[in-house]
Amino acid sequence: MDVVVTSPPYNLGKQYNSYDDNKSDAEYLEWCGDWAFQISRVLKPGGSFFLNFGDASENPFFAFEVAMSMKQFFVLQNTIHWIKSISIDREAKSYGHFKPINSPRFLNDCHEYVFHFTPEGKTKLDRLAVGVPYADKTNIDRWAHTKGKDKRCRGNTWFIPYKTIHQRAKQRPHPATFPTELAVKCIRLHGQPNCTVLDPFLGIGHSGLAAKECGDLVSKFIGYDVDEEYLKVASEVLGCSYSAI
Ligand SMILES: C[S@@+](CC[C@H](N)C(=O)[O-])C[C@H]1O[C@@H](n2cnc3c(N)ncnc32)[C@H](O)[C@@H]1O
Structure with missing residues (x-):
């Protein structure tokens, strides 16, 4: 396997169709291990494992505990922050969606983690494949490493808003999805052609859509989910069949 891009249930008591999202923390962490x-076992030495994880404001160390449970198998090569919503004061504007928290203690939670694990911490990436243009174009000639190209590394904060939907049951029939674009960026950042991509927690198939969108970078995509309803939706949107194991 070249790339694993996935988002497991977060143990937040979400109402999944069949999976029970209410384990004790200890039981959940053991399951993660x-x-x-x-x-x-299946990731190649130069592979990438992108683990999207979000936690609850009242259990703020949990994402790190999950990340720590991976430490026995992987090196944490990058920590990416998926920003769902951002407010830019100088434009007096906000962009993106988030679930508001009504609390005198906690800020609205507008981000999740994408932990980029690799077997040895030495996986080469194609940073410019997800790069952004320079705001100050004089940088292009001033810095030799640009090689005359108007692209720089975007860094580890990725602003990717959810698409606006009006009817969840019809448009996004799953309680905890990530946008296709998140997985597209992960696959492009890994950047090797003809990759086999795996999502062991497929949900309704956004990582599969991402694999399709990445064209020649992906030669094979494999997804699993315990829930047949989600697999049905995924197979419809991906235009492929699925089998129950
Ligand atoms: C956070 S969701 C993934 C959503 C997906 N990224 C999307 O955008 O549609 C986690 C998924 O893991 C599935 N799941 C739970 N336990 C599983 C298991 N042991 N094996 C495979 N899938 C499982 C759940 O049914 C749920 O759809």
Whole structure:
């Protein structure tokens, strides 16, 4: 396997169709260790494992505990922040969507993590494949490393808003998805052609759509989910069949 891009249930008590998202923290972390081991078995030495994880404001160390449970198998090569919503004061504007938290203690939670794990911490990336143009174009000639190109590394904060939807049941029939664009960026950042891409927690198939969108970078995509309803939706949007194991 070249690339694993996935988002497991976060143990937040989400109402999944069949999966029970209410384990004790200890039980959940042990389970994470089990599937992380399976990923480590199949990931190539130069592979990338992108783990999207979001936590609850009242349990703020949990994402790090999950990341720590991966430490026995992987090196944490990058930590990416998926920004769902951002407000830019000088434009007096906000962009993107988030679920508001009504609390005198906590800020609205507008980000999640994407932990980029690799077997040895030495996986070469194509940073400019997800690069951005320079705001100050004089940088292009001033810095030799640009090689005359108007592209720079975008860094580890990725602003990717959810698409606006009006009817969840019809347009996004799943309680915890990531945008296709998040997985597209991960696959492009890994940047090798003819990759085999795996999502062990497929949901309704956004990582599969991302694999399709990445064209020649992906030669094979494999996805799993315990829920047949989600697999049905995924197979419809991806135009492929699925089998129950
Ligand atoms: C956070 S969701 C993934 C959503 C997906 N990224 C999307 O955008 O549609 C996690 C998924 O893991 C599935 N799941 C839970 N336990 C599983 C297991 N042991 N094996 C495979 N899938 C599982 C759930 O049914 C759920 O759809």
